[in-house]
Amino acid sequence: MSTHAVDVSALQVRFGEVEAVRHLDLTVPAGGATALVGRNGAGKSTTMRVLAGVIPASDGEVHVAGVDVRRRPLEAKRVTGYCPDVGGLVPRATPWEHLQLAARLRRLPAGWEERGRDLLERFDLGAAAHRVTTGFSHGMGRRMSVVLAAFHEPSVLLLDEPFDGVDPLGVDATLEVIADARARGAAVLVSTHLLDLAVQACTEAHVLRGGAVVGVGPADRLRGEAGAAVYRSLLA
Numbered sequence: 001m002s003t004h005a006v007d008v009s010a011l012q013v014r015f016g017e018v019e020a021v022r023h024l025d026l027t028v029p030a031g032g033a034t035a036l037v038g039r040n041g042a043g044k045s046t047t048m049r050v051l052a053g054v055i056p057a058s059d060g061e062v063h064v065a066g067v068d069v070r071r072r073p074l075e076a077k078r079v080t081g082y083c084p085d086v087g088g089l090v091p092r093a094t095p096w097e098h099l100q101l102a103a104r105l106r107r108l109p110a111g112w113e114e115r116g117r118d119l120l121e122r123f124d125l126g127a128a129a130h131r132v133t134t135g136f137s138h139g140m141g142r143r144m145s146v147v148l149a150a151f152h153e154p155s156v157l158l159l160d161e162p163f164d165g166v167d168p169l170g171v172d173a174t175l176e177v178i179a180d181a182r183a184r185g186a187a188v189l190v191s192t193h194l195l196d197l198a199v200q201a202c203t204e205a206h207v208l209r210g211g212a213v214v215g216v217g218p219a220d221r222l223r224g225e226a227g228a229a230v231y232r233s234l235l236a
Contacts, residue, residue, distance in 0.1 A: 004063075005030040005156055005187030006051065011060035013046050013211075020046045022211040024060070028204075030155075033178055033188040035198035035219055038208035039235060044191040045085045046211075048160045051189065052082035065155035065187075078106070081154035083145040085161045085191070089133045095120055095144055096129045099151060106152045119147045123173045138165040143173070150177045157181045160191045175201055195231060199223045207234045 006028035013021040021043040028034045036044040049055045050062055053073040062069040065079040082088075090098060099116040102108075120126045123143040128136070133144060146162050162174050178188050178201050192198050198205055199219045207215035215234040222231055 003030075004028060005032075005065050006034075006189060007061070007063040008047075008051070009061040011047065011050065011062060012058045013043075013050060013055070014058045020211050021050070024208075024211070024213055026206060026213070028156075028187040028189055030185045030187055031182050032204065033182055033190065033202040034204040034206060035202040036189065036191040036206050036208060037193065037195060037198050037222070037231070039193070041210075042208035043211035044208055045160050047208075048082070048085070048158050048189065048191050051156070052080055052084075052158050053077045054082070054084075079155045080158055081149035081152060081156070082158045083142075083149040083160055083162050085164075088145045088148070089136075089141055091134055092132050094130045094132055095125055095147070098133070098144065098148060102148055102151055108152060112151075116151065119151060119177075122176065123147055124169050139167055139170060142166050143170045146170075146174050146177060150181065153181075153184065153186070155186055157186055157188045159188070161193070162190065163192055163194050163197045171197065178202075195222050195228060199227070207231065209235050 004027040008024060008026040011021055011024040024047060038044055050057050051064055053069055053076045057070055064076050067076045067079055069076040103112045120129050125143060142164060143166060149157060163171055181188050190201050199222055202219045205219040205222055206213050221227060
């Protein structure tokens with residue numbers, strides 16, 4: 001049994017003739033934070049969706065918190081928190097109704113309301129707690145998706161483009177959520193095209209191109225102009 005909270009080996013995902021992910025290997029230890037970076041179409045979101053149990057793998061081994069995602073997808077969903085790259089919110093429901101539904105579906109113990117209110121305030125959504133999310137801006141929707149992913153304190157936190165269109169307050173709140181998750185021993189995987197934020201949020205980085213990993217190493221390696229040059233060389 002692997003000691004990693006996220007353990008992916010030889011992952012392949014095909015959509016007809018298109019191979020979206022090719023023989024991808026990835027591990028994240030408990031308490032670790034890893035970034036998936038790469039251009040659009042590199043396979044980042046597809047990998048996250050497989051880990052979240054949203055789409056099936058075509059081949060390979062995928063485990064989260066010791067759970068085989070391919071064989072026990074429902075159990076895998078219980079131990080993960082997933083912020084999708086787009087969507088994820090219930091139309092015409094308020095943030096508070098989203099939290100109520102999540103608490104019921106995940107059978108959270110009494111007292112969840114305090115954590116829910118704290119997260120909404122942290123992400124500057126307290127004043128909008130009883131507004132339907134249909135009218136939310138893109139950034140507000142992103143922040144709410146992070147709130148829902150982190151709400152039940154999962155063993156594995158999957159954040160797909162959590163910083164996209166988010167203001168500095170939302171960025172800081174997301175970085176705090178990542179730090180809190182790591183402090184309690186959760187593994188965090190972040191998909192982002194923003195190198196500077198990948199470096200801030202994570203200690204390790206996997207660079208993807210064409211569905212395959214083309215570079216692995218400390219996230220600091222991608223810092224600043226020198227890091228951007230390394231990144232561009234890997235995608236050339």
